[in-house]
Amino acid sequence: MATLQFREALRAAMTEEMERDDDIFLIGEEVAEYDGAYKVSKGMLDQFGRDRVIDSPISELGFAGLGIGAAMNGLRPIVEFMTFNFSFMAFDQVVNNAPNMRYMSGGQFDVPIVFRGPNGAAGQLGATHSNSTEALYANFPGLKVVSPSVPDDGKGLLKSAIRDDDPVVFLESELMYGLKDEVSEEDDYTIPLGSARVAREGGDVTIVAHSKSYHVAMDAAEELEKDGYEAEVIDPRTIKPLDIETIVESVVKTNRCVVIDESNPFASVASEVTQQVQDRAFDYLDAPILRVTAPDTPAPYAPNLMDEYMPGVDETVEKCKRVLYTE
Amino acid sequence: MADQQNEAPDATAEDAATTEKRPSPLSGDGASEEPIEGPWTHQSIDIPEGPIEETVSFDTYPAGQYGHGELGFEDDEVLDLLRNMLLQRRFENRCRQMYQQQKISGFLHLYIGQEAVSTGSANAVDIGEDSIITAYRDHGMGLAMGLTPEECMAELFGKKTGCSKGKGGSMHFFDREKKMMGGHAIVGAHLPLGAGIAFAHKYRGEDNVCLCFFGDGAMHQGAFREACNLAGIYELPIVFVCENNQYAMGTAVDRAFSKPDLFKHGYNFDFPSSLASGMDVFSVNKAIQDHVENYARDDQPSFLEVRTYRYQGHSITDPAEYRAENELDERKSEDAIVRLEKYIVDHDIATQEEIDGMDDEVTQTVKDAIDAADAADFPDEDALYDDIYAQEEYPFIA
Numbered sequence: 001m002a003t004l005q006f007r008e009a010l011r012a013a014m015t016e017e018m019e020r021d022d023d024i025f026l027i028g029e030e031v032a033e034y035d036g037a038y039k040v041s042k043g044m045l046d047q048f049g050r051d052r053v054i055d056s057p058i059s060e061l062g063f064a065g066l067g068i069g070a071a072m073n074g075l076r077p078i079v080e081f082m083t084f085n086f087s088f089m090a091f092d093q094v095v096n097n098a099p100n101m102r103y104m105s106g107g108q109f110d111v112p113i114v115f116r117g118p119n120g121a122a123g124q125l126g127a128t129h130s131n132s133t134e135a136l137y138a139n140f141p142g143l144k145v146v147s148p149s150v151p152d153d154g155k156g157l158l159k160s161a162i163r164d165d166d167p168v169v170f171l172e173s174e175l176m177y178g179l180k181d182e183v184s185e186e187d188d189y190t191i192p193l194g195s196a197r198v199a200r201e202g203g204d205v206t207i208v209a210h211s212k213s214y215h216v217a218m219d220a221a222e223e224l225e226k227d228g229y230e231a232e233v234i235d236p237r238t239i240k241p242l243d244i245e246t247i248v249e250s251v252v253k254t255n256r257c258v259v260i261d262e263s264n265p266f267a268s269v270a271s272e273v274t275q276q277v278q279d280r281a282f283d284y285l286d287a288p289i290l291r292v293t294a295p296d297t298p299a300p301y302a303p304n305l306m307d308e309y310m311p312g313v314d315e316t317v318e319k320c321k322r323v324l325y326t327e
Numbered sequence: 328m329a330d331q332q333n334e335a336p337d338a339t340a341e342d343a344a345t346t347e348k349r350p351s352p353l354s355g356d357g358a359s360e361e362p363i364e365g366p367w368t369h370q371s372i373d374i375p376e377g378p379i380e381e382t383v384s385f386d387t388y389p390a391g392q393y394g395h396g397e398l399g400f401e402d403d404e405v406l407d408l409l410r411n412m413l414l415q416r417r418f419e420n421r422c423r424q425m426y427q428q429q430k431i432s433g434f435l436h437l438y439i440g441q442e443a444v445s446t447g448s449a450n451a452v453d454i455g456e457d458s459i460i461t462a463y464r465d466h467g468m469g470l471a472m473g474l475t476p477e478e479c480m481a482e483l484f485g486k487k488t489g490c491s492k493g494k495g496g497s498m499h500f501f502d503r504e505k506k507m508m509g510g511h512a513i514v515g516a517h518l519p520l521g522a523g524i525a526f527a528h529k530y531r532g533e534d535n536v537c538l539c540f541f542g543d544g545a546m547h548q549g550a551f552r553e554a555c556n557l558a559g560i561y562e563l564p565i566v567f568v569c570e571n572n573q574y575a576m577g578t579a580v581d582r583a584f585s586k587p588d589l590f591k592h593g594y595n596f597d598f599p600s601s602l603a604s605g606m607d608v609f610s611v612n613k614a615i616q617d618h619v620e621n622y623a624r625d626d627q628p629s630f631l632e633v634r635t636y637r638y639q640g641h642s643i644t645d646p647a648e649y650r651a652e653n654e655l656d657e658r659k660s661e662d663a664i665v666r667l668e669k670y671i672v673d674h675d676i677a678t679q680e681e682i683d684g685m686d687d688e689v690t691q692t693v694k695d696a697i698d699a700a701d702a703a704d705f706p707d708e709d710a711l712y713d714d715i716y717a718q719e720e721y722p723f724i725a
Contacts, residue, residue, distance in 0.1 A: 025530065032352070033366035050352040051530065057560070062519050062553025069523020072508060073458065075530060077523075092516050105501035105509065106492030107714035142715050165717035194722070241722045276724075 002185050007040045007177040009151035010116075013158035014041070014078060018048055021076065024162060027054040027063050028080030028117075037082045038118065038177050064090035064115065068098050068167075071113040078162060081117035084133045084171060098167035099142025112165045116158070119147065120211060120262050121299050122174035124306055130299030132263035134210075135272065137169045138240040144193055145239040147171040149214035151181045153237055156191030164193060171239075173212055196243035198250065202230030205320045206250040208273050209260035210236050213292075213311055217260055220316035229324060239269055244276045251277055255286040256323040260311050265293040287323035292316050342371040344379040348597065351562035355529045355626060385590050388603035388614040390666070395674075398612055400450075402676045406685065408450065408608055409667050412442040413689045415467045416664060418476055419639075421693050422466070422483060426643050430701070431483045433496050434512075438467035440638035443663035444570050445471035447611025448538060452619055458506040458528070460521045461540040463498035464637075465510030468540065472507050474500065476696035486703035493706045494714065508537075514575075515541065515548025518567070522554045525565035529626060536564040536623035538615070543589060544575025555596045558628035566618040567593070567630045570605065572637040577649045593630025605635025606661045636661075 004012065018024045026041060026048075032055040035042040045053040056063040060081065067077035081087045087094060094115055101109045121130035138145045146161055146168060148154040154172070161168040199214065200221050209217035214235045221231035232250050236242055251257045257277055261270035270291040277289060292311045300306055321327040349364060395405045419437040426435050438445070441464075449459065449471035461468045469479050474490050482489030483497055491501050498512035508524055511517030521539030528535040545551055546569060558565050569589050573580050581587040593600030599622055603614035614631055622629040636658040640647035647655075671677050677685075712723060 051354055051356075054352055054561075057556065059553045059557060061550055062522070062557045065516070065519020065550065065554070066523035066526055066557055069460075069508075069520035069525075070527040070530070071523070072520065073524045073527035075527045092513060093519065096513060097511075097516060097520065101509075102717070103714050104491060104495040104499040105503070105714075106489070106494045108491070108501050108503040109508075110717060144716075244722075 001182040003180055004151050004183040005177065006151045006154055006172070006179045007038060009155040009183045010040050010158055010172065011042065011044065012183070013155045013162070015044065015047065017159055017162045018052065023074065024076045024078065025052040025054060026078045026080065027056050027067060029056055029058055029082050031055060031080050036080070038174060040172075040177065041080070060086050060089035061093060064093040065097065067113050068093060068101070068111055071111045072101060072109045076112045076162065078114045078116060081115060083129065083174070084117055084119040085129050085131050087115065087117070087133065094167075094169065095137065095140045095143070099140050102166070103142060110165045111167045113167045114158070114161045114170050115167070116161075116170035117172060118174040118177070119171035120173055121294075121306075121310060124301050124303060125299070126301045127298035132261075132294070133169075134171055134239045135263055135268045138269065138272070142167065143240065144168045145171065146193060146237065147211045147239055148237055149176070149211050149235050151179065152183045153191060153197065153235075155183050156189050157193065157237060160190045160193050163190070168193070171211065175212060191237070193238045194241040194243055195237065196246035197235045197237055198232065198246065199235050200231065200233040202232040202254070204229045204231060204254055205256040205258060205324055206232045206234060206247070206254045207258050207260065207316065207320065208234045208236065208247055210239065210269070211262070213260040213262050216311055216313055216316055219313045220320065223313060223317045224320055229320070231320060236273075242272070242276070244280065247273065248277060248280045251281045252284045255284055257285070257289045258292060258316065258319050258323060259289065260292040260316055262294055262311050265291060265296055268293055287325065290319040290323055292319055343374050346370045348559065351560060351626070353526070353529060353561045356532055383594055386599075386601040386617070388601065388610040390604035390607035390610050390661070393607075393609040393613045395609065398609055398616070405671060405676050408446055409664070409671060409682065410685055410689060411446045411471055412608065412664050412667065413686055414476065414692065415442045415445065415470050417686075417690050417693045418470060418479070418696070419466060421697060423639075423643060425483070425697065431497070432485070434463070435483075435497050435643040436464040436641065437639040437643065438464050438637070440658070440662070441570060441572060441605060441635045442467055443608040443611050444605045444633050444635055447608040448540070448568065448615045451612050451615035452536065452538060455505050457535045457619075458508050458524045458537040459540070460508040460517055460524060460537065461510060462514065462517065462542055462545065463510055463512040464542070465498065465500045469500040469502070469507060469510070472502065472505050474502050474505065474507060476692055477699045480693075480696040480700040481703050484700040484703070485705060486700055487706040487710070488700070488703040492710070492714070494710070515545040515550040517541070518545065518548075518550045518554035519557070521565055521567070522558045522563055525558065525563040526561060528564055529561075534624060536566065536619055538566050538568055538619075540568045540570055542575060543569060543571040543573070543580045544578070544583070546589060546592060547575070547583065555593075555598070555628070555630070559596045559598065562626040563628050564623045564626050565628045566615065566623050567598075567628065568615070569630070569632045570635055571632055572635050574637070574641065574649070576641040577645070577647075579649070590630065590632035596628070596630070598628055598630045600630040601632070603631060603633045605633040606663045606666065608663055608667055
């Protein structure tokens with residue numbers, strides 16, 4: 001194992017895959033000469049040259065579509081959005097071209113492309129720069145959506161995403177790029193898309209959380225432990241396809257479930273997990289499933305409002321205790 | 328980078344009006360490892376005395392200017408051009424009937440009047456090696472590229488034998504083998520795909536090019552600008568071909584453009600830009616040949632406006648009441664099929680009787696395609712879940 005920052009783990013994934021397959025290239029704003037807006041692609045221009053690490057102008061619709069066309073014609077692009085807030089400029093390409101091409105061509109055209117970049121709130125950036133897009137993209141058949149929470153998963157899942165023959169939306173986090181953790185150095189280390197990780201075992205309540213919220217869940221589990229409750233934390237890692245089996249298995253054991261998701265609540269990942277769990281494990285539930293999400297508001301700027309906006313440990317602990325009927 | 332001087336260039340006031348585009352980062356040989364001149368700007372901010380003046384010129388390809396010999400067509404190949412244009416017209420006419428008989432559903436956009444554009448273009452490139460991508464009015468281009476009338480009609484009928492297995496319909500014809508990269512139905516959305524298709528050709532070091540067709544309406548979309556700009560900076564082997572049929576749905580071209588001379592829009596990207604008649608298959612063929620061989624194969628993107636006219640409404644349900652009185656009749660007097668038939672007779676390539684015989688054959692071919700489409704099966708019900716993901720056993724929500 002090596003200790004790597006999240007950004008380094010992602011870079012290792014891209015680098016290893018690009019060394020393996022010449023058809024893979026990276027394109028996006030500032031990915032080459034600038035070394036990446038968040039330095040994820042640092043050094044990759046020097047290693048792979050200007051034919052394979054390509055700066056794009058500020059033209060999300062254009063370079064996202066260019067990537068899809070290149071994928072239809074046999075290449076395997078990695079398209080970096082500086083943030084997924086900017087992916088909305090390319091929304092038609094991501095949701096209407098990439099995932100539909102295989103279907104409406106009767107299976108003739110693969111679109112093996114990865115759209116990756118940071119997603120969700122990243123401090124006081126205001127409403128336009130704080131969107132969580134996972135539920136939105138997961139709504140479109142033909143797309144896969146991945147959202148890792150630790151560097152090791154970041155590496156293993158990104159390698160799988162690059163190898164996948166379907167379009168994958170790969171959601172990272174500005175606030176986690178500097179997060180350091182152990183990362184596998186195993187040769188050809190991949191983690192299959194669609195498999196959740198049981199991050200912490202416990203028998204009293206299941207907490208489902210991905211990306212930054214996973215860390216909230218782990219902190220909340222520690223707080224609960226102080227009060228004598230053992231939370232089981234499930235990180236879905238992949239939003240679509242969702243490994244509902246692993247989540248349901250846990251709920252069958254704990255009979256209680258809280259879902260954390262920093263998205264706005266309406267039709268969120270938390271909504272979907274809640275629906276699928278009640279659909280499959282209703283008889284095992286001893287309490288309603290509760291959600292911890294951002295409020296149904298745009299993201300604010302003021303620091304106190306932003307603290308209120310983001311899902312936090314206290315709220316998670318409080319909701320876990322509610323489903324445990326201790327409060 | 329180490330041996331490069333990280334210095335601002337010695338720019339003069341004159342330079343402010345003449346900034347050169349930097350070479351493409353994409354070399355096309357996969358071997359370039361060094362940035363070309365560093366990331367810093369070479370543009371001057373020292374503004375010269377004005378006015379700044381430029382002279383531009385645009386090649387034109389009028390109707391009636393070209394003969395088949397100079398374009399490289401043998402006599403029998405000229406008859407093939409006519410046969411293909413007749414096939415498109417008879418096919419589209421029968422589509423209208425089939426829609427009325429409810430054999431065809433959904434949106435149906437007919438290509439009648441524009442056949443010279445598809446036939447002239449498809450015969451100027453190497454089908455199966457070069458790529459073609461177009462918009463939703465795609466039956467004509469499909470037939471021009473050699474998709475069979477059977478698979479095209481079957482697609483319109485929604486049958487499993489269709490060119491997209493009955494999953495695409497009228498607006499989504501595809502053929503991977505022939506590099507027919509689609510009919511695309513969101514106006515303008517396929518232009519960046521065209522750039523990407525060309526990008527892949529260049530990335531692999533191939534000599535192949537992409538012809539990217541779109542209507543006048545697509546040029547309003549930001550996607551047009553973004554695709555052109557990316558093609559310019561990466562020096563992609565693509566020809567942007569605007570099939571200007573005068574109307575974006577019901578909106579006349581000169582009601583919708585601040586600059587209705589569409590060929591001039593290519594100038595904004597420093598593309599070689601031309602204007603061709605779409606009512607003469609030879610003019611289209613000559614224009615596409617020139618743009619492909621002189622520009623695209625040298626990784627120089629270019630822009631071609633082909634001025635044409637659709638005889639039908641935008642879609643089957645559009646009575647086209649926005650046309651001027653006699654407008655359609657006037658345009659029909661320049662019909663490309665009539666023009667080619669006259670050319671063939673005048674040049675003793677075939678007699679009118681032989682042409683009529685060919686027309687009968689084509690009419691029968693289309694009838695056979697209808698019969699075959701009628702007899703074919705609809706997709707199996709579980710095909711609803713096929714071809715969404717490459718992954719076997721994808722866990723769809725039940």
